[in-house]
Amino acid sequence: xxxxxxxxKMLTLTLAVVALSATxxxxxxxxxxxxxxxxxxxxxxxxxxxxxxxxxSEEDGSAVWAFRMQPGVEFPLHAHTNDYNGLAIQGNWVHxxxxxxxxxxxxxxxxxxxxxxxxxxxxxxxxxxxxLVDLDGTRDMFFKE
Numbered sequence: 001x002x003x004x005x006x007x008x009k010m011l012t013l014t015l016a017v018v019a020l021s022a023t024x025x026x027x028x029x030x031x032x033x034x035x036x037x038x039x040x041x042x043x044x045x046x047x048x049x050x051x052x053x054x055x056x057s058e059e060d061g062s063a064v065w066a067f068r069m070q071p072g073v074e075f076p077l078h079a080h081t082n083d084y085n086g087l088a089i090q091g092n093w094v095h096x097x098x099x100x101x102x103x104x105x106x107x108x109x110x111x112x113x114x115x116x117x118x119x120x121x122x123x124x125x126x127x128x129x130x131x132l133v134d135l136d137g138t139r140d141m142f143f144k145e
Contacts, residue, residue, distance in 0.1 A: 037130060040066065048073035054132070061137040069093075071125025077144060082115045082137035091129030096120035118144060 042050035048070040056062035061082075071091075077098060086093075087110050095103050095111055098118040105111050113119055115136070123129035 037066075037068075042068060046073070046075065049075070058138065061135070063135075063139065065133045065135070065139065067129075067131045067133060069121070069123035069129045069131075071123050071128065074122035075120055077118045077120050078141045079116050079118045080113070080135060080142075081140050082135045084113050084115075084133050084135040086111045086113070086131055086133040088129060088131050091127045092124035093129050093131050094122040094124050096122065 040052045040054075042052045045051035045067060050068045052066050052068075053063045054066050056064050066089075069091075077096070086105075088105050088107060091106070093105050093111075095105060095113070096119060097103075102122075103111075104124055
């Protein structure tokens with residue numbers, strides 16, 4: 001089941017993202033301390049979606065991910081082995097629970113999804129969605145049979 005709740009770990013992450021976002025906007029002339037979103041090493045993550053590791057390591061499960069989804073792109077019901085916290089840093093990110101209930105999270109909320117909980121994701125637009133996801137372990141995705 002999807003629960004929106006603040007967490008100390010995610011609050012720290014949120015503050016870091018807010019600081020990063022503010023810095024990215026004013027990065028012109030910076031001496032290499034800031035990377036703009038368009039300059040990240042985005043990899044395909046499905047049609048109309050991309051992912052990149054912002055920091056940490058995929059091998060040891062410490063990676064913090066950014067996902068970029070085009071408006072209208074939807075991921076069908078799926079689950080992850082591990083819990084995750086996420087927040088939209090741009091756009092309107094829609095969470096869909098296993099019963100089809102939808103909650104839009106923009107920059108005013110933090111999402112928590114328990115490991116094993118089936119859910120879907122969609123970018124409601126009108127702008128591209130960029131979300132930050134911190135899994136409690138390695139990233140995987142599995143679908144209902």
